[in-house]
Amino acid sequence: MKYLIVGLGNIGPEYHETRHNIGFMVVDALAKAAGATFRDGRYGFTATLSVKGRQMVLLKPSTFMNSSGNAVRYWMQKENIPLENVLIVVDDLALPFGTLRLKGKGSDAGHNGLKHIAATLGMQNYARLRFGIGNNFPRGGQVDFVLGHFTAEDWKTMDERLETAGEIVKSFCLAGIDITMNQFNKR
Numbered sequence: 001m002k003y004l005i006v007g008l009g010n011i012g013p014e015y016h017e018t019r020h021n022i023g024f025m026v027v028d029a030l031a032k033a034a035g036a037t038f039r040d041g042r043y044g045f046t047a048t049l050s051v052k053g054r055q056m057v058l059l060k061p062s063t064f065m066n067s068s069g070n071a072v073r074y075w076m077q078k079e080n081i082p083l084e085n086v087l088i089v090v091d092d093l094a095l096p097f098g099t100l101r102l103k104g105k106g107s108d109a110g111h112n113g114l115k116h117i118a119a120t121l122g123m124q125n126y127a128r129l130r131f132g133i134g135n136n137f138p139r140g141g142q143v144d145f146v147l148g149h150f151t152a153e154d155w156k157t158m159d160e161r162l163e164t165a166g167e168i169v170k171s172f173c174l175a176g177i178d179i180t181m182n183q184f185n186k187r
Contacts (some may be wrong), residue, residue: 001053001054001055001085001173002054002055002056002057002080002081002085002149003054003055003057003075003080003081003085003086003087003172003173004056004057004059004072004076004085004086004087005026005027005028005030005056005057005058005087005089005090005169005173006023006027006058006059006060006068006071006072006077006082006086006087006089007022007025007027007028007058007059007060007089008020008023008024008061008065008068008077008088008089008090008091008113009021009022009023009024009025009060009061009065009113010064010065011062011064013105015147016158016175017149017150018147018148018149019091019092019133019145019146019147019148019149020065020146020147022089022090022091022131023088023089023091023113023131024060025162025163026081026089026129026131026165026166026169027047027058027059027060027089028060028165029162029163029165029166030049030056030058030182031047031049032038032048033166034049034051036048036049036058038058038060039064040062041072042074042078043062043063043070043071043074043075044059044060044061044062044063044071045059045060045062046058046060046075047049048116049086051170051173051174052174054173054174056169057075057079057081057174059075065112065116066112066113066116067116068113068114068117069114069116069117069118069119069120069121069176070116070120071111072086072088072117072120072121073120073121083121083123083125083126084127084148085128085173086127087126087127087128087129087169087172088113088114088126088127088128088129089128089129089131089165089169090111090114090128090130090131091111091130091131091133091146092109092130092131092132092133093110093124093133093134093135093142093145093146094109094132094135095130095131095132095133095134095152096132096134097132097133097134097135097150098125098131098132098154098157098158098161099130099131099132100129100130100131100132100164100165100168100183100184100185101129101130101132101185102127102128102129102130102168102172102177102180102184102185103123103127103128103130103181104125104127104177104178104181105124105126105127106124106128107124108124114128116136124140124184127172127177129165129168129169129172130164131161132147133146133150134154160164164184167184168184171183171184
């Protein structure tokens with residue numbers, strides 16, 4: 001069984017460890033824990049790891065957030081991975097920092113990466129792990145907040161939150177979405 005785990009973010013040093021790049025941070029943490037390294041490929045950087053016989057292709061799209069669907073579609077086809085084995089890891093303004101929510105489908109909630117994926121795939125029925133980044137910004141300050149860096153307070157629990165996100169990803173691959181939602185969404 002093969003799975004595509006897509007961490008959404010933007011490439012380039014100016015976006016490194018910004019709130020919008022939490023998807024990259026989650027797949028980076030997964031790769032680091034497994035000793036896997038990313039390789040530069042078409043539409044993105046990939047790393048492959050195996051967990052209990054399940055192969056995970058980790059993807060960090062190089063298409064920038066607003067064209068993420070191109071990378072998702074390409075790697076699904078290249079690796080012959082069905083939609084039910086795809087998980088998108090994405091930042092979410094509607095959740096307090098560090099809150100993790102797994103969903104089997106849903107709207108894009110105004111997120112341009114999810115919007116492009118849905119448009120490219122022609123549906124919104126794909127799993128996504130929403131990582132809360134909070135919404136502590138003044139009116140009109142959303143873009144600066146999302147593209148800004150985490151606070152010192154956020155960093156105090158970042159490693160633990162990234163580790164839990166990794167556990168959710170592994171459980172998604174090993175136990176399926178329903179069991180994983182029941183186990184982790186209650187926390």
